[in-house]
Amino acid sequence: QRERLAARLRKDSAPVSTRTVRPQPRDGRTFPMSFAQQRLWLLQQIEPGNPAYNLVGGLHVLGDLDEAAMERSLRALMERHETLRTRFGEGEDGPRQIIEPSARVTLRRRSIGSFDEVADVAAEEGRVPFDLGTEQPVRALLLRLAPQEHVVILILHHIACDAWSLGVLLRDWCEFYNAACERRAPALAPLPVQYADYAVWQREWVQKAALPTQVGYWRERLAGLEP
Numbered sequence: 001q002r003e004r005l006a007a008r009l010r011k012d013s014a015p016v017s018t019r020t021v022r023p024q025p026r027d028g029r030t031f032p033m034s035f036a037q038q039r040l041w042l043l044q045q046i047e048p049g050n051p052a053y054n055l056v057g058g059l060h061v062l063g064d065l066d067e068a069a070m071e072r073s074l075r076a077l078m079e080r081h082e083t084l085r086t087r088f089g090e091g092e093d094g095p096r097q098i099i100e101p102s103a104r105v106t107l108r109r110r111s112i113g114s115f116d117e118v119a120d121v122a123a124e125e126g127r128v129p130f131d132l133g134t135e136q137p138v139r140a141l142l143l144r145l146a147p148q149e150h151v152v153i154l155i156l157h158h159i160a161c162d163a164w165s166l167g168v169l170l171r172d173w174c175e176f177y178n179a180a181c182e183r184r185a186p187a188l189a190p191l192p193v194q195y196a197d198y199a200v201w202q203r204e205w206v207q208k209a210a211l212p213t214q215v216g217y218w219r220e221r222l223a224g225l226e227p
Contacts, residue, residue, distance in 0.1 A: 023193050034198065037095075040053055041132060058118070059151065060151050064148070070142065070152060071107040082194040083161070085138075087135070088133060100136065110144070138160070139154075
């Protein structure tokens with residue numbers, strides 16, 4: 001049985017390894033959501049004001065901070081990663097990703113008395129829900145603790161980011177900021193594909209390869225049962 005299972009897994013996984021995610025035309029059209037995005041979008045339709053899927057991260061900055069460069073670097077980050085400037089809505093053929101051409105974000109400012117207040121402010125910001133149909137899934141807040149100490153808080157909806165990719169975003173954001181301060185180009189290679197390209201690939205793979213196998217399995221398992 002183990003040998004048969006191993007052979008079946010090798011057979012079923014072959015189409016995945018031989019397919020490549022390719023960039024799709026960016027001609028103003030919308031894109032299908034990935035299955036993970038569609039689940040989160042559906043949950044918001046059921047509970048529009050639920051902030052349970054907000055992710056909060058932060059940067060603790062000691063020393064001089066160029067606030068204008070920080071805001072520019074955030075917009076550059078959103079220009080690099082399309083998913084950060086994507087809205088989600090219903091299309092004629094189901095839920096769709098709507099990628100906006102530019103970032104709509106402002107780095108809000110707020111002064112606080114001590115570092116002990118940061119966690120409370122972050123939690124407060126994380127409880128504010130996103131409207132995925134009208135808002136881009138990113139907010140940012142700059143906390144001033146002292147002239148030489150700041151905390152930058154980034155709030156994202158899980159539909160655009162997860163715990164692993166949050167690290168990627170913070171890394172890229174730091175590079176954009178450092179490049180802006182040093183008057184140089186950021187040391188970041190262009191991205192060959194974006195998440196919308198993956199969503200298209202995922203849908204095509206499921207329809208052409210995975211779905212017939214899965215449906216066939218359950219037809220076999222459920223054959224002969226009473227209604």
